[in-house]
Amino acid sequence: MTAAARKSILVVSRHAHPGSSLPRSALDTALAAAAFDQPVALLFQGEGVLQLLSEQDSRAAGVRNLRKVLDSLPLYEIETLHVDAAAAAAFGLDRDALPAGAEWLDAAGIRALLARHDHVLGF
């Protein structure tokens, strides 16, 4: 695939896990795009920030610990997780609760992020 064919993709994930299956679909989409060598970024907006809680104990429910899967994203060349700072604050989450390398964005920052991607996909 030539460099010219690469399109930057932003996946916007804004539902809570595991009540909705959309977070899992968002993650699968990001991983699939990364497997095709497309530059992918992820934004967790609104309730989506709750996916990032690290204490998920999902064994009994038979679903994945989504935060653990998200921690593997750098191995897929997806380096930065973008977090809706206002939503995180509204849910009482501070920086210690979320991944260390996450980039916290205000509304203007989120608009800029949306503006600089070739494709945006909402989940």
Added chain:
Amino acid sequence: MLPISAFDPEGFLRELQDWTPEVAEQIAAGENIHLTPAHWEILELLRAYYQRFDSSPAMRPLVKWVAQQLGPDKGRSIYLLSLFPGSPAKLGSKIAGLPKPDNCL
């Protein structure tokens, strides 16, 4: 020897806790692979990956993970293909008793 009912139609172990090194030998034999210490080194890394990331890796992250853990000589597709021909991520996960990788495209 685990009965055939312990495996799904593609030969992946249904229950992670059924896995033992003997089970790995059984699955590998079915794939015509004789497990050597070089295989075991990768199988252990696959199991560690699953513990840490709650998923089986696709090929690219597997290569990167092996490179991080064992150095660049082993963190290469060609090396992994020599141990697990065809699809190292899929075959390695199968022998390590892990679920089939989701993103084996």
Added chain:
Amino acid sequence: MLLHTLSRSPAHSALRDCLAVLGPDDALLLLGDGVYAALAGSEAAELLAASGAALFVLDADAALAGVRERLLPGATVVDDDGFVALSERYSRQLAWY
């Protein structure tokens, strides 16, 4: 320059999340239960108008919901061809649901 589509009722977090990023260069097409956000005099409609975004409502869904005659004056009603035309004008789309 994004075409947003909103298909959830105004009580859902989709509206709030969309409003957080909706800008004056953008367009918003309401469809499904999203059409209720364009009810004239509603809180949602005021927030949408304040965003400065161009506002569109899918005709069939507005008729089905019974809001076609009660839409915010600034909203433009479009049919399926209008939806296609909007998709052509805005190369990037983001669905809120």
